[in-house]
Amino acid sequence: MRENSRTRTMLCELIIVVLFLALSSMTIFRLFSTASALSRESEATTCGTLLAQDALERLVAGEEVADTEFFEHNGRGYSVSSAVDAERSPAGTLYRYRVLVAVGEEVVASVETAHYRPERSAQ
């Protein structure tokens, strides 16, 4: 009888320990999944920034860049949208470039810059 009672107590203790471990594991799994999501987000931001910078450099160099371009990197699709505004003056033209990089609907990088071209080189 005494033996049975001791076994039951031990079993109860073990169940409590397993429940506690389950709770701790759930917290740890959430931590892991958050870390993984943040890492993927960071990768998307890095790649998005590089793609935005790439589009801006091509625009500044006077290359033809499509309004929207699509790239794939590590299994993820990126769309790069570029917009150019030109402000003409007798002395030259001020170009304002805006580039948006999105993964699906989510914008991961957005950059803009301005480039002034004096009359002699303005197109």
Add this chain to the structure above:
Amino acid sequence: MRRRGIRLSSASGFSVFLAIAVFALMALLTVVLGAGVYRSVAARAENNHSLRSAITYVTGKLRSIGEGGEVRIEKTEVGSGALVLAEQIGDEWYETRIYAYGGRLYEVFSERGMVFDPEGGQAIAKLDDFRAEMAGEHLIRLQATVNGTEIAAHVALPE
């Protein structure tokens, strides 16, 4: 009575074993999953870091070329896309070569005309491959590869 006691005892023994087994399995699962996630997060972070630092470094070097400086792409013994930035200091011309060699991106600064030794450079970042090519009159295309991940970036040169 004795048989009932034995049955109860064996049932309890099995329950204890089951509880310990569940505990061990959960602990193992936590460790295995944790190691897997950590490995993938660390690899992704390292790839990002290497690619970004390599492209940013080379872009910065290209930006720092002053008036009168020269930029050209050279075929060397370690590859066809080494970037050479030449500048005049005093009466002498000096060249900065940026190239991939042995899994790293290297930079070497030397006087013009000196024999190029790929091992004599300074390692900048971990990279499998680095290539530069002229993509336009004032545009350079840089391409870097790390662990199979490839990224390309253009840099506009001053007109």
